[in-house]
Amino acid sequence: MEYSTNLQIKQEKVKKIYSSWQPVMVRRGLYSGSINAAAIQTKPKGFGSLAGKPLYFLLLGLSAPLLLGSSAPLIPYPATDRLNEQIDNIRINNGTQGERRDEADRLVRLGGQQQHQGNLEQAIALFWQALEIYHQIGDVESVGRTYDFIGLANGELRRYPEAEDAFRRRLAVARSNKDLQGQIFGLNNLGTILLEWQNLSEARTTFAEALAISRSVRNFALEGASLSNLGRVAAAEKDYDRAIKLYEAAATLRRRGNDPLGEANTLNNLGDAYLAIHRYSDSIGAYGAALLIARERRAPNIQFRAIDGLVAAHSSVGRTDRALQLLQERLAIAKETENLHQQLKSLQLLAEFYRKQGNYAEAARAYHQAIAIAHILHDP
Known part of the structure; x- marks a missing residue:
């Protein structure tokens, strides 16, 4: 009693x-x-x-604006984990110089920092400012890449019409500039938005076009990205056997193309497919491999997604101690990267875990911490 x-x-x-x-x-x-x-x-x-x-x-709903732990990140892997590489490429691959170019680059870098911290509204505003300057100085390549950044950020906010518009503009710039790699990026990102709209037929056609171009230029990494996205279409159709085959082929190509983060993203997709058909041991193997790569490459978004999958898989087979360790690791990563949105989600997941275990004192403690962060994020 x-x-x-x-x-x-x-x-x-x-x-x-x-x-x-x-x-x-x-x-x-x-x-x-x-x-x-x-x-x-x-x-x-x-x-x-x-x-x-x-x-x-x-x-849980408070963190919904971000595609946290989503099984359908934009390609080739989550925006905040590929942003610095693309920002560096803007400067490497283009010959424009001067103070205005430097200012546009600075704005893009600031936008990248804001996006890394989960401040997507601020990131989008900075990207638009940079885009205007790139337009004015005639830097077509950077215009295309910046549309990519805008589309990715809007995609994370689930603003799919705005994301689709940005990716169609990015694709148009790439086609007019005969930029085949840009076309592959644009097609894959556009296809992802179509997939979110459940327009599976058009998404498949778009990914298939990206696959054909990537094969024509023998780019193994982007061929793998396109195959991985076709796997996501198969998964959306619940054809998990086909999805698994596509993901396995995609992971091999991305490894061959020296794209470790892309490989990790595909491994997360593979884990999702195994999880959907209750092959828990296989899903743990796929998520674990993704987490290992993401740790080595310090890619927090991919780590979050792999951890979420591992928690689901371990919980399904009663390994609650391991699930708790992973949730605590998730919170530590969110704190280390100063990502308040992910800290909020991590605390919510911990609170829910403790509640299910009947540990109401720890559940209350986690919710108190989450509420404090929610105040910071949502106070006017």
Whole structure:
């Protein structure tokens, strides 16, 4: 009886945290539901809008603007993990010089820093400023790449119409400039947006065109990226056997093309496919290989995604101790990279984990920390 009473007290403590947070969220227009006991006891299988949903799930929704842990990152791998490389390439591959060019490059670098920290709105604004300068000085190649950055950031915010527009502009610039590599990037990124729209037929056609161009120029890394994206179409159609074959071929090509981050991204895709058909041992192997590469290359977005997959797989086979270790590692990475959005998600995942284990004291502690970060992110 005493144990039961203590458990009820801890459950009520968690519930009070939700209740204290509800007025804050209503005031910010982020929540319009009501707290109830079922919100603590159960979790619905899915939801589309925060309005009217149990407050228990609000902290997950707060991080929804980012494609956190998504199974469909833009190619060749998440934007913040490929940004510095592309920014460096802008300067290496173009002969324009002068103060205005330096200013545009500075704005792109600042945008990259903001994007790395999860501040996507600020990043987009900086990229647009840089784009205007590149247009004015006639730096066509940098114009195309900057459209890529704008599209990637909008994609992370799930602003798919804006992302599609940016990628179509990027593709048009590449075609007019006869930039085959730029066309491959543009087609793959555009195809990703079409995939998000569930336009599978057009996405497949777009990825297939990217694959054909990459093969014509014998670019193994981009051929692998295009194959990986075709695998995502197969996965969206729930043809997981075909998806697995495409991902395995893609990972080999990306390794051959010296694209370790791209390989890690494809390995995460492979892990998702194995997880979908309950091949947990295989999924752990794929996610683990992706995590190893991402650790070595210090690619946090890929690490987050691999960890999320590993947590799901280990939890499915009852390895809760390992799942907890991974969630703690996730939070440590988010803190190290000063990414508040990912810290928020990590704390929410930890709180949910502790709640499922019946550790309501630790769940409450994690939610308190998450609430403090949510205040920082969402205070006007």
